[in-house]
Every structure is written in structure tokens, then in C-alpha cells.
Amino acid sequence: MNDTKTISLCHTCYRHIPAERITKNNAVYLNKTCPEHGHTEYLVETDVEFYNSLIYDKAGYTIPDGVLIEVTDKCNLNCPHCYHRPDNRTLDKPINIICSQVENRLHSDAGVVILAGAEPTVRKDLPELITQIRNTLRKCNRKEDIAILTNGVKFSDRNWTRQIAEAGITAVMIGMNHCSYQGKKIHEKQLIGIDNCIKEGIFVYYVGYTLEHLDHMEEVLEEIQSLGNKSWQYRIRAGSDIGRSPDEPKFFLSRHVAKIKEICERKGWTWEKKTADDNLYHYMVNINGIPHRIIQWSDPKTIDLEQLQCGPWCDFVPGKPVTNFLHQIMLRDAVVNEGKLL
Ligand code: SF4
């Protein structure tokens, strides 16, 4: 990644504006000017060499190039970090509205349909929703490929997991944290949920950990080693300034990677760097042969949109075009959570 021109957002009005990556004082900044809100410059990386070494090869693209649809605003957890900020007083979207989103808003060769929330598993009619989406996909001659982005807690119920498998879910993506985050009981349910998915033949596409503190990293890495090949990939991400996030120091991907590497060296674990497959917010490495995706999201001040020409695609805000998930959760945060008129 070199100093080049790109496109970013104005973090006040969220319009797309020209931006430039510049290097000074041994750090990388994003320099941009909104015609209405003026000039800004934000630090995007503290390690220039690391930033310039990031090379992306979209040929090996492994994120499902799919479409992500929010099916509920409710959640059964209440995490201190949450880009969605659930509201359990809301009514869920009717199934026919979701099916018409699948049918009409998304291009015909889109990949997997990912059901997201807040937390999709709180929908009591989830098996019926999955069945109806499959019918819709069949009608449109599209692959019947449906995944769930979930915190995994509900999958601790084996009978329910079986129902979901029978309804036709292809894969799950499970979001977790360090065991102290939600308490051991919830954490244990999530681990049982992973096992139940495997027992019922649901592919665990990834288990992703959002970290509250970098000093939780070692135990999270140990847990990943113990889970081994239960999941196809593991993700580790620190919180970012989108949605609900306590006022914490900003993380940078280089520090995140350095911390993990230091732990691996101390433990004698192998470290095999992989070519990252999509954008500068991800760093791919196999640790003891297990694929890890180390992630640090940008926020509206530092987003580099040239780097987000990839799925998963979403249209969370009515009237706005379909774009990458990270851009969409920023738009959604501004419009739905903050009540801004964009
Ligand atoms: S982060 Fe996920 S699991 Fe946690 S409150 Fe938000 S939607 Fe629920």
C-alpha cells in the first residue's frame, strides 16, 4: 500500500470525498476535504513499513461475496461494544419483505445470503424464514446458499440447531469474545453451539473474537488452538468507533499483529504469513497451520473506500446504494443510531 489518492467519507455529512494517504512523522495519515465541512487529517497507521507491506490479492478471495440482510433489531445479549445497538422493543420485518429484498434488491449472481441482525436467532420464525428464502432463491435460479451471522448462544440448544439445519442453513459465522466479556456461562453456551453446528452438519465458516483488551489476546489465541479445525477460519478484531463503543484508545492493525506475533514466538507456535485477500483492514496468517484473520476496522474518519470494493454487500439504509458491509454499518450508525439525516 503506497501513498495514493483514494476516496473517503466526510465524517460529518458522510458524503464521498477525495482523499489522499500521506506519510509524515513516520506514520500514515488520511488527508481529505469536504466542500461543506472543510479539511481534516487523521492518523490511520503508526507503522509506515507495515502499512506499505500490505499487499492484497483478490484472486484468492475467500470472504463469501454474498449479500447480508438484517432480519431483526433484537438481541439476546447486551455487549458493551456493538455496531448495531439492538432494540428489543422493535417488531421484526415480515418474512415476505425479507424475501422481496432477496429477490429485488440484490443482483442475480450474488453469492451466499447472510442473515444478520442484531441477532437473527432470536426470531421465533427463523426456520420458516430460511425455508421461504430458499424458495425465493430457487424461483430466481440462484444457489440455495444461506448463512447466519450469530453470537452462537442459541445453537447451544441441539434440537433447535437440528431444526435450523433441516431448514437448510449452509453455514454459520459465530461472533465471540474473551470468556470474561459475557461471563463463563454464555461463553460455554457459545462453545457448545459450535459443537452442535458441527454435529448437525452446519459448516462453521468462521469464529470471530472481538477483543475488549489486548491483554485478553493470549487466552483467546489459546482457545483458538484448542478449537483447532472446528472452524474453517478464526478472526480477531479489536473494537472500533462505530455504534456502541466505550471510550478506549485507538487500535492499529500493526500493533495488533505485533502483539499476536510476540505471543506466538514465546509459545513456539508457527507463523506463516498469507497474502491477504481483500482489504487493508485484514491481515492473514496461519498460526500452527490454523487460518487467522486479524482485523482492525476503520471508522468514518479513517475509512478508505478504494479498499472496500468487495463483499459482503448490504443495503442497510433505505435509499442508499448497495456497498460493502463496513461502509454500510457506518451509514446505519449515523442514520439509525444517531438519527442523522443523510
Ligand atoms: S454485538 Fe452482537 S451479540 Fe452483542 S449486543 Fe450487539 S448484536 Fe448482540
Ligand SMILES: [Zn+2]
Ligand atoms: Zn461534509
